[in-house]
Amino acid sequence: MKNVAHQCSRMGILVALAAGTSLPLAAAPMPSTTKAFLQKHCFECHDADTQKGKLRLDALVPDFAAPATAEQWAKVFFQLAHREMPPAKKPQPTDKDRQTVLDWLGRELRTAQSARHSAEGRVALRRFNRVEYQNTIRDLFGVQVNVLELLPEDGQSHGFDKVDAALTLSPVRVEKYLEAADLALDTALGVGPQPKFLKEHYVATNTVASWDSKSVRCLDDNDSVVLFNSGYSPTELRKFPAPAPGAYRVRVSASGFQTSGQPQAFRLYAGNFQVGGKTKLIGHFDVPADKPAVVELTAQIEGRGDTLKIFPYGSIPWQNTGATYTGLGLAVQWIKLVVNTKDARVAIGPTVDAADTLADGRAFHDLAELKKLLLANPETIARGLAEKLLIHEIVASTRFQTKSIM
Structure with missing residues (x-):
């Protein structure tokens, strides 16, 4: 199935990256x-x-x-x-x-x-730039695949990277786009070993090392850790190195601390927090004061071994310690992480509905039957894929599900 799908994707890529040509007009006679x-x-x-x-x-x-x-x-x-x-x-x-x-x-x-x-057309037909290609993969397959580093950097014309004159198509670039298509198809179709279900529950008081106590405060009465925004803050979830890239469902139980009854805001980052590592902002959130609330979100982790980090708003001066600081803080009770979507390939299997059909109208009822149809009719499938540029007709109609383990 992989070979057929990849061959079809290559046809779609060539269609998607093709450039248009204009039709010449005859010179008009001058009156x-x-x-x-x-x-x-x-x-x-x-x-x-x-x-x-x-x-x-x-x-x-x-x-x-x-x-x-x-x-x-x-x-x-x-x-x-x-x-x-x-x-x-x-x-x-x-x-x-x-x-x-x-x-x-x-x-x-x-x-x-x-x-x-x-x-x-009013805009010349051109290939996708790297960002557009990655977004199209997400829209067609419902998966997050980082292909930006795999693809060569796009050219620019007058400062823009969406102009046909700058988006050249060399043999090396075509090969890289095909590699990106292979990666997207592997992820969407679940090619490769399936890791076990992952569920982690971190009690905040068990995640703080002794040398981090300068900018935190442990509250023994309700098993919470108060985080302050400092360069020494232990807000990195060090005990959770992601086992695989993918989307993880994250739940954080937290409340405001010393906020005078006002909600406390914080932001969450994902990535490699070592020197020179790449990180990205997941989002901004807030919790009420003095009463724990659960914030639930989906964090896209792009690298094996990456983790999460919480930054409360507010700032603790370097000369203060968490034990005596009277400024704003975020009291965290626990953090739960569960693999949530198919692109992590953890505890996930593609499923199909009884009404699912191929582009030519033939129905299939499970993944094994879908594979048989693909292998038996590669030319028919390829035509449908070329029209849709990628395997949208097949994979977009395939449903993926996850088990609820929270």
């Missing part, structure tokens, strides 16, 4: 009245010998399909329309003659522009 107008009022200053403003009109063909030529004719149009040409000191054409030329130029410019839009 004799327009040619006579230009000879009388324009060629004196814009011929081969003079070329004022670096504009030569005696050799400018009426090929409005060529962008550079159309741009020159557009300049002529606006100069005439604003009565900036001919210059005020030169003999002026009649309003009728001027309007006749403007009508012809405007009509030809609009026709050419409309033809370009029909053939190319």
Whole structure:
């Protein structure tokens, strides 16, 4: 199944990354009245010998399909329309003659522009940049896969990385996109060994090392640890190195401490908190004062061995200690972590509904039957995948579920 799916994904990638081409238009013949107008009022200053403003009109063909030529004719149009040409000191054409030329130029410019839009669209067809590709994987398959570091950095045009001119497609880049597609398919289809269910329950008072006591306070009466925002704060969940990348359901029981009855806010980060490690913000949360509340969220952990870290709002001066500090704090009772989604490949299995069908209408009732259909009809499936750019027709209709163990 993997080989078939990967072959199909490669077809989809090539479709998704293909660049569009424009259709040429035949050059429009110039009316004799327009040619006579230009000879009388324009060629004196814009011929081969003079070329004022670096504009030569005696050799400018009426090929409005060529962008550079159309741009020159557009300049002529606006100069005439604003009565900036001919210059005020030169003999002026009649309003009728001027309007006749403007009508012809405007009509030809609009026709050419409309033809370009029909053939190319208002925005040129281009490949996805890295961020768009990663977001598309998430939208199609419902999984979080970090492909940003796998894919080469995108080029830029005038500071933008969504412009077709900057998004080149070299053989090396295509190969990297295919590797990213393989990774996405492996994750979505659950290829590889399935780790056991993971459930961790951390009591806050058991996670504080003695050397961290400078910026925390243990409350023995209700088994809570008060965290203060300090560079020495033990808010990193060191006893939880993530066994695999993926999405983890996190539940934190906490309350405000010394907040004068006001809610206490905190933010949660995930990542590698060693020097030089990469971290990211998961979100901002708040809990009421003096009464524990449970905050539940999903944290996307991208690396094996990564962990979580809590930062309460407020700041403890370095000369203070947690035992005597009277400022804002966050009292944490416990933290629970459970693997929650399929991209961690922990305690997860893809399931299908009775009504699930392939693109051609054939139904399947379990994953084994789906695999048989894929292997028996690779060409039919490939056509459906190419139309959807990736295996959306197959995998997007496949349901994934997790067991509730909280």
